[in-house]
Amino acid sequence: MNKKKALVLYGSPHENGHTKKALLTVTKPLESYYTFELVDSFKENIHPCTDCRFCTNKGQCKFRDFDHIDALFRSCELIILATPVYNLSFPAPLKAIIDRTQLYFNMKTKLKINPFSQKKEAILIATYGSQDKSCEELIFKQIHPFFKLLNATVIKSVFISDTDLL
Numbered sequence: 001m002n003k004k005k006a007l008v009l010y011g012s013p014h015e016n017g018h019t020k021k022a023l024l025t026v027t028k029p030l031e032s033y034y035t036f037e038l039v040d041s042f043k044e045n046i047h048p049c050t051d052c053r054f055c056t057n058k059g060q061c062k063f064r065d066f067d068h069i070d071a072l073f074r075s076c077e078l079i080i081l082a083t084p085v086y087n088l089s090f091p092a093p094l095k096a097i098i099d100r101t102q103l104y105f106n107m108k109t110k111l112k113i114n115p116f117s118q119k120k121e122a123i124l125i126a127t128y129g130s131q132d133k134s135c136e137e138l139i140f141k142q143i144h145p146f147f148k149l150l151n152a153t154v155i156k157s158v159f160i161s162d163t164d165l166l
């Protein structure tokens, strides 16, 4: 059987922390159906978007450090975003990657080019230390525009709370 391509966008600095454990519970049952490409945001060191508007004319970013992630975004059929919650949001290295997709927003709105005409699926995984359930709604709301831009429908979300107690 031909396996589908899944991109794992990983937001934790920890190799074996709470987020990785939650991620493995999701990816293990999918191993027969998908190949996984991992983008480890803390190792990537992606430059933040500077809103320089280069992409509004050129349809590409002036910083070349995103090219391999761009290729993975375009080719994957499933995006799994797995992250810890930092200050009710995303860790900065993951946020930098999310912000760099402004390239696609500008391509779509200014250049009328949509690289994501094919539908994708998405899985959202987030872990957080507190019992504050509002984290879940906030994370969902913040990630919604990103998934929408990539034409990805969230088919599953996994939230693990109270990790400070574990």
Ligand SMILES: Cc1cc2nc3c(=O)[nH]c(=O)nc-3n(C[C@H](O)[C@H](O)[C@H](O)COP(=O)(O)O)c2cc1C
Residues within 6 Å of the ligand: 012, 013, 014, 016, 017, 018, 019, 020, 083, 084, 085, 086, 087, 088, 089, 127, 128, 129, 130, 131, 132, 135, 163, 164
């Ligand atoms: C800088 C920082 C900010 C955090 N902010 C929050 C927060 O706003 N709400 C919360 O419930 N937990 C917060 N946490 C706790 C983490 O979300 C929690 O420990 C998470 O499960 C860590 O996952 P990991 O083991 O994969 O790194 C924060 C932790 C750090 C280091």
